[in-house]
Each structure stands twice: as C-alpha cells, then as structure tokens.
Amino acid sequence: MPTQSNKLAIAAAYVVLCVVWSSTWLAIKVGLRDLPPISFVAIRFVIAVALLTAVSIGRVRLRPVRRSDYQLLAFTGLLMFSLNYPLLFWGEKYVSSGLAAVLQATIPIFGLLFAHLLLPEEPMRWQRLAGALLAIAGVALICGRLLDRGGILAFWGGLGIVIGAAGAAYSNVLLKRNALELAPAMIAAWQMFFGIIPLIALGFAVDGNPVRFHWSTMSIFCLLYLAVIGSALTFLLLYWLLPRMTVTNLQTISLITPPGAVAFGWFLGGEIFSLWSLLGGCFVLAGVWIIFRKIKPAPRPEKLGEQPSAALPRA
Secondary structure, three states, rough: OHHHHHHHHHHHHHHHHHHHHHHHHHHHHHHOOOHHHHHHHHHHEEEEEEHHHHHHHOOOOOOOOOHHHHHHHHHHHHHHHHHHHHHHHOOHHHHHHHHHHHHHOHHHHHHHHHHHHHHOOOOHHHHHHHHHHHHHHHHHHHHHHHHHOOOOHHHHHHHHHHHHHHHHHHHHHHHOOOOOOOHHHHHHHHHHHHHHHHHHHHHHHHHOHHHHHOOOOOHHHHHHHHHHHHHHHHHHHHHHHHHOOOOOHHHHHHHHHHHHHHHHHOOOOOOOOOHHHHHHHHHHHHOOOOOHHHOOOOOOOOOOOOOOOHHOOOO
C-alpha cells in the first residue's frame, strides 16, 4: 500500500513531467532564434547522453547483451533522433510551438497503425480507427491553415513534424516488439548516441563550426534546459514512474502536454492561434483520447526495456 509520502512523490513527478514537456516546445522556439536546428538537436543530445550515462554508471548494465541489440538501437535511434527531432526543430522555425506540440501528438496515432501491423496482441479496433481518422482530419485542417496563412514553408514545416512523429512511433513499436534486456535510461542513451552521430557530421557540413554560432545567454539557457531538464531529468522521472503508475494514467500526459504547450506559447511566447488551427488541435486531441479511452491494461510492473512511453509526444 503506497504511503502518503510516496503518493505525493508520484504526484509531484507526474506534474513535473507535464509542466516540463509542455514548456520544452517554447524553449525550442526561442533557442532557434540563434541556433541552427540540426546542430541544436545534436548538441542537446550530446549533453543528454553524457548525463544519462553518468547517472547510470554503477547502477545498471551500460551495454546491451546481444549484438543484434546494437542494430535495433542504432535503427530506432536514427528514426527517433536523426529523423524525428531534426524535423521537429526545423519545423518549429516556421510553425508555432503550440501547433508543433499538437502535430507531434500524432505519435500514438501512427503507433496504433504500426502496432496493428507488427504486434499481433494489439489489433486494430473500430473505436481506435475512428480516433485515428478524427486526429488525421485535425492534422489536415492544421496543415491546410498553415498553407493558407503561413505559406509553403509553414506547410512543409508542419508536414515535417508529422513525418517525424511517424518515425518516432515506428521506432517505439519496434522496441516494444523486441524487448531489450537493458535499463530504459540506457536504451534512451544508446538511441541518442547512434542518432546524433550523423547529425554531428551533417551539422558541421550545413551549419558550420559550433564555436561560431551566436551563443547568446538565452540560447545557452534553452540548450541546457532542453538537455538537462527536458531530456535527462524527464527520462529518469518517466522511468521512475513506470512501475508506480499504470500505463493508462501515464498516457494522459499526451493529452495535457499539447494544451500546455499552447498556453506557454500564448502566455510567454506571444503566439497567436487561429480558430481553425485550435479546432484542428481539438480534433487531434479528441482522436488521441478516443484511442486511450479504450486501453485498460491491468496494473502491473513494466518489463525491463519495455517502451510504454511510445504514446507520449516529447520535445
């Protein structure tokens, strides 16, 4: 039976995750004023890998057991950190932080489709299909408004974020199908490691030497906030919560984060959202809610390496 102090700790960790993941979208937007997107992503996760590895030394196994595990981590790392995050950061140059969060919330929609194809224990159901179609309609509405109001770059920025979300969802489903005998924090660290290798090379080729970037006080703050608080801390909090909360309850973060990001963007970033964009966002969140509403797994501790966080849109 959880004690009162344990309940408070769980609630505090949950609230911190919601607030931090809601705020990271605006931190990306502000940091992009001075830093180029590819190198911004690469440097962020170089710092995060170092932190996750440092806190794992002496506590958990650092290396995968099988050689094939490296291949899986490399491929999923490329999808998550070489595809998803660069497209997200690039897309936020032309799309508001709030809409970026809403578009990234399509991760569970794509995860539903990929799970139907790759996981026999998770077949498609009509209710979930209806939720997916409703969310897709919301994405189409948002992208259509971006094309009308923001121009072609805003449209491609929004579409790029959705494509990145599909890559992230596929990565998560592959990890769920091939459970690794490795602590979740090190799974994330190895994915980041493999994902940032091509980004570092591409960053030097496209963005130039990082020493010559415009390292303003605000850009440094955004980088450190995203790397330390938005990546390392949140991953550790998430994996601390996994055995203490049901996956269904954790998945509610995906419904809180996008409205939270819109609120941060409006209140602190001065972002303005059209009625049609907000309506499209409501469609996306309603679709995600329909999918999650039907998921009622029995409470149980998560297996080592399992990735129930697949449904959580993180920035």
